[in-house]
Amino acid sequence: MSSAPPLQMTGGRVRFDGREALSGVDLRVGAGEFLAVLGANGSGKSTLVRALLGLVPLSGGRTEIYGVPPARFRDWKRVGYVPQRLPAGGGVPATVREIVASGRVARRSRWRPASSADRAAVDAALRAVGLADRARDSAHLLSGGQQRRVLIARALAGEPDVLVMDEPTAGVDAASQAALAAILRELAGRGRTVVLVAHELGPLEPLIDRCVVMEHGRVAHEGAPPPPAWSRAAQAEDPHHHGPREGARSDEIGMRAG
Numbered sequence: 001m002s003s004a005p006p007l008q009m010t011g012g013r014v015r016f017d018g019r020e021a022l023s024g025v026d027l028r029v030g031a032g033e034f035l036a037v038l039g040a041n042g043s044g045k046s047t048l049v050r051a052l053l054g055l056v057p058l059s060g061g062r063t064e065i066y067g068v069p070p071a072r073f074r075d076w077k078r079v080g081y082v083p084q085r086l087p088a089g090g091g092v093p094a095t096v097r098e099i100v101a102s103g104r105v106a107r108r109s110r111w112r113p114a115s116s117a118d119r120a121a122v123d124a125a126l127r128a129v130g131l132a133d134r135a136r137d138s139a140h141l142l143s144g145g146q147q148r149r150v151l152i153a154r155a156l157a158g159e160p161d162v163l164v165m166d167e168p169t170a171g172v173d174a175a176s177q178a179a180l181a182a183i184l185r186e187l188a189g190r191g192r193t194v195v196l197v198a199h200e201l202g203p204l205e206p207l208i209d210r211c212v213v214m215e216h217g218r219v220a221h222e223g224a225p226p227p228p229a230w231s232r233a234a235q236a237e238d239p240h241h242h243g244p245r246e247g248a249r250s251d252e253i254g255m256r257a258g
């Protein structure tokens with residue numbers, strides 16, 4: 001197995017409509033590390049993690065996944081990604097189970113139907129996020145917080161070595177946040193690498209090894225987890241801040257570890 005780090009960006013730049021959203025970022029995420037990417041709205045957090053995975057092209061610099069540029073990387077079963085939201089559903093609606101099962105695709109041998117291991121991993125992921133009883137429902141009929149849990153389950157089902165999550169706790173109630181913390185603690189204990197984009201860390205804070213704080217497309221601070229005062233100050237400055245309870249409904253409670 002190669003000793004290249006799970007994720008590494010050197011001088012990464014991204015432009016949107018002529019404006020730089022990422023302005024020369026150097027970032028190395030080591031194996032087994034739990035990294036938090038913090039910063040105000042629009043500071044470039046999502047762009048950074050998407051660019052790390054090759055989901056937006058770089059206009060300068062380079063990025064590698066286990067030592068391989070994203071365009072040539074093939075071992076996608078090692079990578080899990082939780083986007084901020086479910087893509088708008090056109091065409092045939094997908095059930096919760098179908099979306100979670102799609103997280104196994106990179107693990108399946110070509111042309112093979114789902115194995116019992118695939119089905120067991122999907123069941124375990126659905127249970128972990130407390131959505132086993134919603135498996136047959138159309139995902140687009142769920143609340144925003146529940147859809148986020150579907151996306152988390154999809155990534156967990158793939159049993160990735162590196163898990164990149166873009167604000168998994170925004171709009172998710174406190175009980176589900178605590179349950180996610182338990183799931184991530186277990187993954188970290190098994191040596192998985194986690195990159196977590198967050199507005200505030202909440203119950204995830206004790207898990208964090210290192211933080212980078214984005215400002216205007218650059219890494220403004222890097223180091224040990226900041227004191228809670230950091231996130232309070234950032235929220236006070238940020239008129240668009242949405243707290244973790246925004247949109248949370250009592251029916252969203254139910255994500256659990258195990």
Ligand SMILES: Nc1ncnc2c1ncn2[C@@H]1O[C@H](COP(=O)(O)OP(=O)(O)OP(=O)(O)O)[C@@H](O)[C@H]1O
Binds near residue numbers: 017021040041
């Ligand atoms: N697809 C896009 N097209 C044009 N501009 C974009 C696109 N994606 C992001 N941007 C811009 O790039 C900048 C960084 O956005 P990004 O979403 O990375 O910030 P963020 O820190 O993740 O914000 P948030 O906390 O709101 O998710 C913002 O000015 C944003 O408007």
